[in-house]
Amino acid sequence: MKRVYNFNPGPATLPLEVLQEVQAEFLDFDNSGMSIIEISHRSKNYEKVHNQAKADILELMGLGDEYEVLFIQGGASLQFAMIPMNFATKENPGSYALSGIFSTNAYKEAEILGVGQIAASTKAENFRRVPRQDEIKIAPNSAYFHVCYNNTIYGTEYHYIPETNGVPLFADMSSDMLSRPLNFKKFSLIYAGVQKNLGPAGVVVVVVKKSLVEKSLETLPTMLRYDTFYKKNSLFNTPPEFSIYFVGKVAAWIKNCGGLAEMAKRNSRKAEVLYAAIDESNNFYRGHAEKDSRSFMNVTFRLPNEELEKKFVAEALENNLIGVKGHRLVGGLRASIYNSMTLEGVEALADFMKKFRQSNG
């Protein structure tokens, strides 16, 4: 069987052990005589999977009974709209820190509804860093303060939890969900499209304080109300079973590996290897992100010119290193090294970077 090192930003590489387990039981799930994709979402077999996935996510995050896990379709992009629809008004707008494309897109949806405010932005610096605490101006009447905690395209992340002075903190963690321990209790709502760190595209994991979602506006369409998902255990209509089932297996895999502390250890080591390859290259490789905002999930860098960048992508491909082309807005290269990327894969890329520099530097 052919396997490559897949550095794509999402959909992204997933744990081989989990893929193999899913493959093995694909025709007969839990001795039911049915595939997981054929089984009723009202069955006990499925319900067990659904509830275990929820419980494991909360356990990994160190969150208790005051939080709920919701499974919602539509991607983080639909959350960008649901959040202001459910929580913001003209009197109590949503406040946003703009630190990249996705945080800007989140703000735009609030803007369409006329309920968005900008609390900070690093756009003028081409999003090379996230805003510092002293730059963040959250209006006290804000319904929430929204951040994108890790910026996939620019390769930056927050290395501190913003202080909001009592305004509920909301975070898009699509690209760093379950990648390291954090005081998650400081957040009121965390969401993540699963296709980067957790599983197959098709579901968003929303971790939210129950008190926020017990009752939603009755003027909203049913499927855009958080309480529809909360009251029905995310089973109001047929959920994306396969994605949830897979996410559950990945959560269990993380627990078996040693939880978020172990993930953080592995992810830090991987990031160190790549940032060292950049920093020790005598400026042949130049990181896009400022050092104190560097992401340990997405490593972005440029080469001396675009021709070399193209050559790098092509030769990397020949070496089974896939998906290292950067986003067109940043240019250059990007290596996404989520939980499931192995140190072996990262070392293969670092070796390649060294050789490429020696041949082309």
Added chain:
Amino acid sequence: MKRVYNFNPGPATLPLEVLQEVQAEFLDFDNSGMSIIEISHRSKNYEKVHNQAKADILELMGLGDEYEVLFIQGGASLQFAMIPMNFATKENPGSYALSGIFSTNAYKEAEILGVGQIAASTKAENFRRVPRQDEIKIAPNSAYFHVCYNNTIYGTEYHYIPETNGVPLFADMSSDMLSRPLNFKKFSLIYAGVQKNLGPAGVVVVVVKKSLVEKSLETLPTMLRYDTFYKKNSLFNTPPEFSIYFVGKVAAWIKNCGGLAEMAKRNSRKAEVLYAAIDESNNFYRGHAEKDSRSFMNVTFRLPNEELEKKFVAEALENNLIGVKGHRLVGGLRASIYNSMTLEGVEALADFMKKFRQSNG
């Protein structure tokens, strides 16, 4: 490997050949060295799958270039909201025929927005039949006329295409999508949650006249505008790749079987076998649907009393006949016999029905 006969209404049984094919290539899709769930939605390998699925669906339905296939998350329940949000106004409301629970739920979403009208209803008859043409009163200023073409819970379906006098005809075909040929050109918008006839829950196939979705209201959130999906080939954000890939394989499987004409032949034969088992039972089994509204996808029936119904479900289970309990709103039994249910499975159920009647009649 254990396999049962799965009569669940959805998620439902899927073609064994397709499940096996997906299993075989699950770790290495298209010689990419990645699983289909790990591969970039911007890659050529994925794009080929995505576009082929669209083309095959249109070809099977006999629709040409004036139609587009969209892939949208959120289930048919989100379409219930998106349809009035995109197309209805107070001046030009959406008109609805109520023929069961899902058509009523669709209407309710228009009602929340204050843009819904009822054109017909068979609720007073406990939805034992769909409305007749002469009962349907569509206001001429209607933005569309919406029907649920097959009613999963009640086991009824339309055996005629309603005449709308120029009002665009919209249909929820979640439970009869690609089950038989029809003059689909009479419809302006057809949608189906895929988890009954086409694949794994997590995507809705929307087949729509392009002229309807070229430009949506700018006041709507991005992910609730049809033109977001139309202009970006349903790739504005990460699509639910696995569901779309699987639906593509099922569409190809239908083509290989002989297309919708062959599906209709198989499905009619299966329905005949079960309705015969009901009609020849000397009133031991009593069909819920009136004969001229009988569905050939969902066969609903009662037994002389609830005790016998419970016994039937339990003994069916012992015979590997799964999911025959009816919906609580109708009670009794239901056998869902979508495209992928084999004649062998239906004959096993009919045999069981005969034996059960002999032992308990």
